[in-house]
Amino acid sequence: MLKKLFSRQDIATTVKDLGRRIENDFVNEEILFVCLLKGSFIFTSDLVRQVANPSRVDFMRVSSYGNQMTTRGNVEIIKDLEEDIEDKNVVIVEDIIDSGLTLSRVKDMLLTRKPKVLKICALIDKRCRREVEIEGDYVGFTIDDGFVVGYGIDYAEYYRNCPDICVVVEENEV
Numbered sequence: 001m002l003k004k005l006f007s008r009q010d011i012a013t014t015v016k017d018l019g020r021r022i023e024n025d026f027v028n029e030e031i032l033f034v035c036l037l038k039g040s041f042i043f044t045s046d047l048v049r050q051v052a053n054p055s056r057v058d059f060m061r062v063s064s065y066g067n068q069m070t071t072r073g074n075v076e077i078i079k080d081l082e083e084d085i086e087d088k089n090v091v092i093v094e095d096i097i098d099s100g101l102t103l104s105r106v107k108d109m110l111l112t113r114k115p116k117v118l119k120i121c122a123l124i125d126k127r128c129r130r131e132v133e134i135e136g137d138y139v140g141f142t143i144d145d146g147f148v149v150g151y152g153i154d155y156a157e158y159y160r161n162c163p164d165i166c167v168v169v170e171e172n173e174v
């Protein structure tokens with residue numbers, strides 16, 4: 001079952017604050033937001049409305065794969081950006097940083113395209129689960145281990161439409 005972790009009001013306050021921080025770092029500059037699908041589609045749509053800078057939004061979808069035979073954390077691009085990011089101020093918008101493997105690969109990939117600035121904005125950071133060194137420049141919530149859903153984040157593609165962020169708990173843990 002689901003236990004509410006962050007209410008829609010908590011989320012709105014946090015997203016507003018993230019927007020302020022991004023605005024302060026990019027005064028009078030244009031920003032290209034890179035929404036990592038699917039998990040950050042709602043977060044991105046709220047975040048960009050809290051930023052007054054001239055902004056554009058592009059979308060990217062990657063899938064992580066790996067088994068005993070291949071290195072875990074390989075990332076395949078399912079849908080690439082449509083924009084050229086060379087010399088642009090780019091902010092990657094991610095739902096959750098967990099092991100950090102996905103984001104570190106995406107970051108390396110995008111850095112080869114020579115953006116002017118590349119920042120990471122993550123709604124949730126599970127710092128204790130990190131396996132590679134990567135930090136979000138703008139982080140909404142830091143949580144301990146636990147599987148969360150809602151506000152765009154799924155479990156088996158469900159619960160993305162839940163307006164609050166909830167943690168999935170076993171019945172006997174309630």
Ligand code: IMP
Binds near residue numbers: 148
């Ligand atoms: P990483 O490569 O281990 O950092 O994985 C990050 C990705 O795993 C996130 O973008 C999410 O799509 C997914 N993920 C990690 N933790 C959760 C969770 O608690 N709920 C839903 N998806 C998660």
Ligand code: MG
Binds near residue numbers: 037039040095
């Ligand atoms: Mg994701």
